[in-house]
Amino acid sequence: MYAERQLAYAPTPYSYTPASTLSATINVDEELKLANNSAERDLYESLAEIYSIIVTLEALERAFLKDSISETDYTDTCSRLLKQYKSNLADDSVARAFGSLDSFKLEWNLEVPRASDRLKIGLPATVEAPSRAPGGQSGGGAGAAATHIVSASENFITLFDAIKMNMLSKDTLHPILVETIQAVNKVTDQDFENKAKIVQWLITLNQMRAAQDLSDEQARELQFDMNLAYDGFKATLE
Template identity: 40%
Template sequence: MSLAFNLDEEVRLATTNADRERIDELANLYSLVLSLNYLERAYVRDSITAAQYAPACTRLLAQYKTIIKLVGDAVPSLDAFMQEYRMDCTAAAHRLKVGVPATVEHAAEESGSGGAETAKWVAETTQNFITFMDALKLKLRAKDQLHPLLTDLMSGYTRFKNSNEWEGRPKILHWLITLNQMRASEEITEEQSRQMLFDVEHAYSEFFRSLSSSH
C-alpha cells in the first residue's frame, strides 16, 4: 500500500479552532520571551535608557502573566518551555523569575535628586513598608494580595542608591521572587508569613537608621 502526498498542499499545524488558539498562544509566549531577552540585553549594554527600559519591561512582564494563564497545562514551567524550543534566553528567564524590572531589582543611581524629591521618596517608602506589614498582620496570605504591595515597596526602596548596602534588600528581593513564582490563588504558610514580617520589620528599621546616619 502506498500513500500519495500532494507537495502543493499547505501543511496544517492545527485542525480545530482550539488547536489554532493553543499554537497562537505558544507563539505569543515565544515572541514575548525573545522580546524581553533583547530588551534586557539592550539595557545592560546602555543601548536604551532606564526611562525607556522600565515601562517596556513592566508591560512585557504584565503580558507574560496573561499569556501564561492562557497556555495553562501546555506549559508546565518556563524552564520546560525554553528547553523544548531550545531558547537561549537567560536574561529573560531571570527577569521573569524576579518579576520586576532591573531598575527595581537594583538600586538606582539618583544621587543628584533634590531634597524635596528625596523627602517624597522617604514618605512613600515609609507608607509602603507600613502598608505591607499591616497586610501581614491582618492575615493576608494570598500571592495576589501580597505581591503588588511588596512590588511597590521594592520599587520605592531601591530608589535610594545606598540600598545595595542594606542587609534588608536581598531579603525583600527573596520574598518578591518567592511570591512571583506562586500562582495567584496560592497562599504563603503561617511560618513564611512570620519570617516575612520579621525580615520586613528589620529592613524597615535599617532603612530609618540609614536615613538618620546620612544627615
C-alpha cells in the same frame, strides 16, 4: 518520476529525508491543520507568544547591559513584556501546557539566562536596582525626599497589615512588595542591609499562581524578613 525529484524541506535535528512514496500522496494545495479546534489554536498562539516574549526580553536585557537603549525605553519595554508574559500565563490551560519556565526552556532549547532572571524577579532592572544619583538620593529636593520616605514607610506598614490580616495570596502581596521596593528606591540607591530579602520574596511570589496563598510558615518568614528590611531601610535615614 518522484524518485528523481529533490524536495525542499527544512532541515531537522534528525536529518530526515521525506520518502518518495509518501511525497506522492501529499496534496500541496491542502491546508495543514495544526489544531483541531479554536481552543487548541488559541493555546498554540499563546505559547508562541510566550516564546517570542522570552526571546525578545533576552535581547532587551543584552541591549540594556551594552547601554544600547535608554533607561526609559528599557523600563517601558521590559514592563510591557513582563505584563504580557503574566497575562498569557493567567489562562489555566496555557499555564498547564507551559509548565514552568525551566521546563519550557528545556523543551524548546532556549538559552536565555538574562531573560530568565528578569522573569523570575518580575521587575525591570531599573526598578529592582535604580541608577545611582548624586549624594545617594533620588533627587528632587528635601520636600520630595520626605514624601518618598513617607511613601516607603506606608508601603512597609501596608505589607505588615496584610500579613496580620491573613491576606496571603500572591495577587495581594506581590503588588504591595513591588510598590515597596519602588518607593524605597526613590529614597535611596544604597544596597542597605536585608534589602535583598525584598527581591527574594518578589521572586518567590512571582513564581506562584495569582490565587495561591503563602503557608503559615512562609507568612511568618515574610514578616520576619520584612521587619529586618524595614530596619535596614530606616538605618539609611539616620
